[in-house]
Amino acid sequence: MDGLDRFDIAILRELQADGRLSNAELSTRVGLSAAPCWRRVRALEEGGYIKGYRAEIDRHKIGLGVLAFVRLDAERNNANVTRQLEEAIRAVPEVISCHYISGTGTFELQVVSRDLNSFSQFARDVLLNLPNVKDLHTSFSLGEVKAGGALPLGQLLSDRSPGG
Known part of the structure; x- marks a missing residue:
């Protein structure tokens, strides 16, 4: 695709709001x-532009009451060590998000667990045993203000060329 026009942007907006729309309903909504x-x-x-479709599951309803933010510091920051750690992190289902970060720490993880005791055991048994982990710093979510939000698309409208 050479660029996105107003119909493409409208399609992205509607599908972010409801990925289960039928094509008939979607076409009506976008004109x-x-x-x-x-x-x-x-x-x-x-x-x-569209990477996939999935159901958004309420973690509390499936018994995952704890959401932890874990800053993980690696022992050494070189390409091989970082790749090994990335691969190990990808293999852990309780890690639902991971970002390579700037500043203090190497990775920022979002980790889900049943409760604080389960998380504590998980941190000791799994996170601290990942390859080349030097230290962990954990914060816990005390309540969700906003999550799973749609990406803003306004910049796409301002990036369009006139008449596009």
Whole structure:
């Protein structure tokens, strides 16, 4: 895709709000007929704008009451050590998000657990035993203000060329 026009942006906005929309409903909402809407969705998928679809699950309802933010410090920061640690982190299902960060620490992880005791055991048995881990610093979520938010798309409208 060469660029996104107002229909593509509208499709992205609607699908972020509800990824289960039928093509018929989506096409009505964005003002296109069904076939061109479907082609645009396919092009957005193939172009990598839409990475996938999934259900957003309430972690509390499935018994994961603790959300921890863990800053993980690596023993040494070189390419091989970092790659080993990244691979190990990817393999841990309780780590739901991981970012390589600037400043103090090497990685910032979001970790879910049943309760504080489970998290404590997990930190000792799993996180501290990841390759080349020097230290952990943990903060716990005391309540969610905003999560799973849609990405802002306003910059796409201002980036468009006139007449696009």
